[in-house]
Amino acid sequence: MVLVDSPPHPRGAEAPAPPARRTAPRAVGLLLAVVVLAGVALASIAIGAKQLPLDQVWHGLFHDTGTYADVVVGERVWRTLLGLLAGAALGLAGAVLQALTRNPLADPGILGINAGASAAVVTAITFLGVTSLNGYVWFAFFGAAAVGALVWFLGGSRGATPVRLALAGTAISAALYGYLQAVMIMDNAALGRMRFWTVGSLASATQSTIVQVAPFMVVGTLLALGLARPLNAMAMGDDTARALGAHLNRTRALSMLAATMLCGAATAACGPIVFVGLMVPHLVRSFTGPDLRWILPYATVLSPVLLLGADVIGRMIVRPAELQVGIVTALLGGPVFIFLVRRRRTTQL
Amino acid sequence: MKATRIRAVRTRGGLSLRVDARACTVVVLLVLAALAASVALIGTGDFPISAADVLRTLTGDGTRIQEYIVRDLRLPRVLVGLLVGAALGLGGALFQSISRNPLGSPDVLGLGQGATAGALVVIVLFSGSATAVTLGALAGGLVTGFAIYLLAWKRGVHGYRLVLVGIGVSAIVTAVNGYLLTKADIVDAARAVVWMTGSLNGRDWTQVWPLLVLCAVLVPLVLVNARRLLMTEMGDDLSYALGVRVERVRMVLMVSAVLLTSGATAAVGPVGFVALTAPQLARRLTRSPGPNLVPAMCMGATLLIVADLVSQRAFGADQLPVGVVTGVIGGAYLLWLLVTERRAGRI
Numbered sequence: 001m002v003l004v005d006s007p008p009h010p011r012g013a014e015a016p017a018p019p020a021r022r023t024a025p026r027a028v029g030l031l032l033a034v035v036v037l038a039g040v041a042l043a044s045i046a047i048g049a050k051q052l053p054l055d056q057v058w059h060g061l062f063h064d065t066g067t068y069a070d071v072v073v074g075e076r077v078w079r080t081l082l083g084l085l086a087g088a089a090l091g092l093a094g095a096v097l098q099a100l101t102r103n104p105l106a107d108p109g110i111l112g113i114n115a116g117a118s119a120a121v122v123t124a125i126t127f128l129g130v131t132s133l134n135g136y137v138w139f140a141f142f143g144a145a146a147v148g149a150l151v152w153f154l155g156g157s158r159g160a161t162p163v164r165l166a167l168a169g170t171a172i173s174a175a176l177y178g179y180l181q182a183v184m185i186m187d188n189a190a191l192g193r194m195r196f197w198t199v200g201s202l203a204s205a206t207q208s209t210i211v212q213v214a215p216f217m218v219v220g221t222l223l224a225l226g227l228a229r230p231l232n233a234m235a236m237g238d239d240t241a242r243a244l245g246a247h248l249n250r251t252r253a254l255s256m257l258a259a260t261m262l263c264g265a266a267t268a269a270c271g272p273i274v275f276v277g278l279m280v281p282h283l284v285r286s287f288t289g290p291d292l293r294w295i296l297p298y299a300t301v302l303s304p305v306l307l308l309g310a311d312v313i314g315r316m317i318v319r320p321a322e323l324q325v326g327i328v329t330a331l332l333g334g335p336v337f338i339f340l341v342r343r344r345r346t347t348q349l
Numbered sequence: 350m351k352a353t354r355i356r357a358v359r360t361r362g363g364l365s366l367r368v369d370a371r372a373c374t375v376v377v378l379l380v381l382a383a384l385a386a387s388v389a390l391i392g393t394g395d396f397p398i399s400a401a402d403v404l405r406t407l408t409g410d411g412t413r414i415q416e417y418i419v420r421d422l423r424l425p426r427v428l429v430g431l432l433v434g435a436a437l438g439l440g441g442a443l444f445q446s447i448s449r450n451p452l453g454s455p456d457v458l459g460l461g462q463g464a465t466a467g468a469l470v471v472i473v474l475f476s477g478s479a480t481a482v483t484l485g486a487l488a489g490g491l492v493t494g495f496a497i498y499l500l501a502w503k504r505g506v507h508g509y510r511l512v513l514v515g516i517g518v519s520a521i522v523t524a525v526n527g528y529l530l531t532k533a534d535i536v537d538a539a540r541a542v543v544w545m546t547g548s549l550n551g552r553d554w555t556q557v558w559p560l561l562v563l564c565a566v567l568v569p570l571v572l573v574n575a576r577r578l579l580m581t582e583m584g585d586d587l588s589y590a591l592g593v594r595v596e597r598v599r600m601v602l603m604v605s606a607v608l609l610t611s612g613a614t615a616a617v618g619p620v621g622f623v624a625l626t627a628p629q630l631a632r633r634l635t636r637s638p639g640p641n642l643v644p645a646m647c648m649g650a651t652l653l654i655v656a657d658l659v660s661q662r663a664f665g666a667d668q669l670p671v672g673v674v675t676g677v678i679g680g681a682y683l684l685w686l687l688v689t690e691r692r693a694g695r696i
């Protein structure tokens with residue numbers, strides 16, 4: 001079943017984008033993206049709710065002597081690192097899930113991964129008395145992983161089709177959100193904590209959080225990047241992909257595994273940040289075309305640009321308070337996303 | 350596809366109508382289930398009434414206390430539930446057909462979030478009354494719906510662009526909601542969460558009449574256009590060739606769907622997943638292609654009433670809002686259908 005049909009060409013005479021583009025511009029573009037990412041990362045260390053002059057930032061980075069400014073800079077470094085990792089993980093996972101389900105709406109929310117993490121966290125808060133953010137991490141991760149596996153199994157495991165995976169994920173989300181809301185209505189303390197967790201924030205980054213989640217993100221990233229070629233083949237439909245020699249079931253299983261590891265780890269560390277994984281692959285696809293060998297690296301580099309940029313802005317505009325990154329991402333990214341969807345013929349999956 | 354059980358009914362005047370026996374059976378069974386659940390729901394509460402007494406009271410032969418409880422307290426609640434469920438099921442089926450995506454339901458496109466934003470503004474910023482919350486939600490839902498439609502308009506609305514624009518709008522509004530919720534004090538936040546879950550508690554005749562008028566106008570309008578909608582599912586070019594004014598049909602149906610969903614959401618809050626799961630469930634039960642509008646509508650009503658019955662019976666009167674249970678029941682039922690479908694080798 002085709003989920004989304006192609007729109008009619010608005011101007012009949014105009015040919016679609018030329019199929020064969022040169023590799024060089026895209027490679028240069030990727031390099032530029034890395035440079036932009038480095039710039040944003042530095043800005044994220046230098047700019048914050050507490051205004052520090054640049055020489056103090058420099059001092060904190062390279063000659064840490066434990067002064068107040070040095071401690072602030074140290075915290076910002078961890079926060080930036082978490083932003084880099086989580087952003088890359090979310091963008092990459094979104095791209096893989098959209099390719100896997102052949103649905104432009106696929107994101108960690110659709111496959112139930114956010115719901116699994118949220119349900120596990122609310123259980124930990126209400127029934128197990130966990131109160132520290134560090135304690136949430138493992139619950140969120142195991143919730144996400146358990147739901148990922150369940151979606152895979154209920155979606156038909158070896159006979160999984162894109163529609164079935166998406167529907168199974170939605171159905172599980174429905175059930176888990178029912179549970180989540182029931183707990184929040186009955187337990188005000190859980191509501192008090194959950195309403196802050198569910199907007200998604202980088203503010204809780206500490207060294208131990210990052211050490212806990214980083215291995216999953218790194219393995220997931222490598223796995224996902226390696227899946228570009230088989231997923232490319234699968235984009236042409238199951239029969240063609242099989243004829244081209246792709247292992248459908250293996251690719252689907254590995255894609256689910258990679259996406260679960262990436263989203264599970266990112267959600268565990270920052271709470272559910274939905275929009276990055278959905279939006280960045282769309283933006284990337286509009287200038288790379290449908291080739292996943294380019295989409296995946298671009299998404300890996302550009303997603304943290306969005307996440308860190310949003311985080312920096314969130315720290316600047318309401319000083320001395322902060323706006324959570326999940327809110328800024330959507331407020332900034334939403335209009336840009338709509339503009340791009342309207343302006344050009346977004347490349348299809 | 351297996352041999353279909355579609356029969357043609359012909360009249361002497363030359364009119365012919367195709368009748369899908371399975372779909373008709375499904376609709377009749379769903380209506381019966383909804384009515385049975387309604388009677389059971391009217392009988393449920395702190396003052397239990399037997400089913401026979403409920404029927405007797407409804408036909409006008411009850412005691413005075415039964416008359417009061419049934420007519421003034423529980424019947425309007427049940428009617429609101431039936432109407433809201435039907436409106437959500439129908440709205441969801443329309444959206445999924447127009448966007449050509451099983452996930453393109455109002456939940457995903459941000460209508461629920463838009464209504465929530467309207468309600469949250471009233472609750473958090475103004476601490477408004479229940480009526481003000483309803484009006485705020487209605488305004489929020491309508492503004493969001495038409496904003497999505499206008500933003501997606503570019504020489505016609507196309508399914509793909511509609512869904513993507515909807516997601517963008519939905520993300521923005523969700524962020525605003527999250528922000529409002531973190532800024533609220535805990536009492537307002539708790540009130541907001543109950544509203545956001547969707548609840549039938551305390552609904553009375555003042556909610557029934559507007560909903561009834563809304564459905565009485567829009568449901569026939571939608572059903573008249575159902576055949577054309579079925580044609581547009583074959584693709585724009587083919588339906589033009591078959592004489593369907595695609596853009597006009599789509600506009601009429603979109604506006605109807607937005608009105609149905611916003612009205613239902615304003616009355617009880619954004620009851621989750623009915624609009625998304627009801628059309629999918631209906632489609633799997635009838636096993637027929639196309640938008641399945643009437644089965645989806647009946648499925649929505651049945652789902653909501655059964656969910657309310659379960660929540661009232663299992664957790665005690667007015668303890669748990671119906672939105673909690675619709676998600677659980679709808680989700681579990683959809684999963685069960687997916688599993689049995691796989692066993693039976695369909696799909």
